[in-house]
Amino acid sequence: MEHAEDSEIVKCIGCGKIFPYDELIQENGVSIDAHVNEVKEELTKDIQKQFNDILKKAFKGSKNIRIK
Secondary structure, X not given: OEEOOOOOEEEOOOOOOEEEHHHHHHHOHHHHHHXXXXXXXXXXXXXXXXXXXXXXXXXXXXXXXXXX
């Protein structure tokens, strides 16, 4: 898909068909929402893992603090 920021038209690069931006969003809203939720879950897991790794590294060697 090709979309210029100043235009309300979206064009399929493969077939050349032109869609109004609002119509495209309306027709694909469920798919877009599902993808957004999937990305949120992945980001949450990645952030949790990175934070856990940072904590483990920061307290490495400490006898009183254990990170699971």
